[in-house]
Amino acid sequence: MIACTLDRPNEKILPLLFAAATARELGAEKVGLVAPYLAYMRQDRRFKPGEAVTSRQVAELLSNAFDWLVTVDPHLHRHGSLAEIYRIPTRVVHAAPLISRWIKMHVPKPFVIGPDSESEQWVAAVAEDSSAPYAVLQKVRRGDRDVEISAASLPELDGRAPVLVDDIISSGRTMIEAVRLIVQCGAPNPVCVAVHGLFAEDSDKLLARAGARVVTSNSIPHSTNNIDVAEALGNSISELLKLTSKR
Numbered sequence: 001m002i003a004c005t006l007d008r009p010n011e012k013i014l015p016l017l018f019a020a021a022t023a024r025e026l027g028a029e030k031v032g033l034v035a036p037y038l039a040y041m042r043q044d045r046r047f048k049p050g051e052a053v054t055s056r057q058v059a060e061l062l063s064n065a066f067d068w069l070v071t072v073d074p075h076l077h078r079h080g081s082l083a084e085i086y087r088i089p090t091r092v093v094h095a096a097p098l099i100s101r102w103i104k105m106h107v108p109k110p111f112v113i114g115p116d117s118e119s120e121q122w123v124a125a126v127a128e129d130s131s132a133p134y135a136v137l138q139k140v141r142r143g144d145r146d147v148e149i150s151a152a153s154l155p156e157l158d159g160r161a162p163v164l165v166d167d168i169i170s171s172g173r174t175m176i177e178a179v180r181l182i183v184q185c186g187a188p189n190p191v192c193v194a195v196h197g198l199f200a201e202d203s204d205k206l207l208a209r210a211g212a213r214v215v216t217s218n219s220i221p222h223s224t225n226n227i228d229v230a231e232a233l234g235n236s237i238s239e240l241l242k243l244t245s246k247r
């Protein structure tokens with residue numbers, strides 16, 4: 001079993017493929033991959049003519065090199081499940097219950113907010129688990145760093161503390177614009193919770209400057225890690241080891 005979280009993936013994927021191939025050369029019958037963050041999943045269609053659909057291409061590379069895969073909340077938007085693109089058994093750890101537990105312990109009277117429609121799957125689960133109301137904002141993305149967030153009407157927070165929840169913080173633009181909108185509407189600075197903190201181009205510093213407290217899971221090591229996915233990963237690994245050892 002090889003553990004390698006795939007943030008900054010370009011420098012990691014070739015060494016990972018070499019490691020898997022070497023393990024087989026040295027006698028490993030099965031080689032599994034634990035990638036708490038699975039890269040390239042957001043490029044799930046050809047947004048512009050000629051672009052690569054990298055979610056599929058990386059799935060193909062990893063399916064050829066490994067016998068099974070465990071990850072945490074991969075970005076599944078246009079692909080309904082990993083089984084659509086991976087040819088090996090996979091298990092997905094869902095961080096929503098862990099996020100809810102963190103919110104219940106640290107945020108009195110939360111109001112959960114998703115920055116865009118894609119976040120609704122996490123936001124709805126987190127809100128239900130934390131017995132909190134939730135709302136989803138609208139996002140228009142014109143480029144990597146050009147994001148507009150709006151709300152038809154930001155719901156009355158009723159003295160509750162806004163908690164923004166999303167799967168990924170990369171350039172940080174989604175969270176920063178959502179924080180701006182919430183604060184402009186007179187609400188207190190929100191806590192921003194994300195499963196995967198990629199923090200491209202120092203976006204953690206930009207978010208701090210925008211007045212947000214940021215909390216992430218440890219799927220990618222960072223100083224904002226407050227939600228531990230290790231035990232849940234361990235359970236999924238055990239399941240897959242049992243399943244694949246029978247084959």
Ligand code: R5P
Nearest residue numbers: 118168169170171172173174
């Ligand atoms: C996209 O739909 C994802 O759920 C995130 O909202 C997005 O990846 C965040 O990216 P960024 O931090 O670059 O705005």
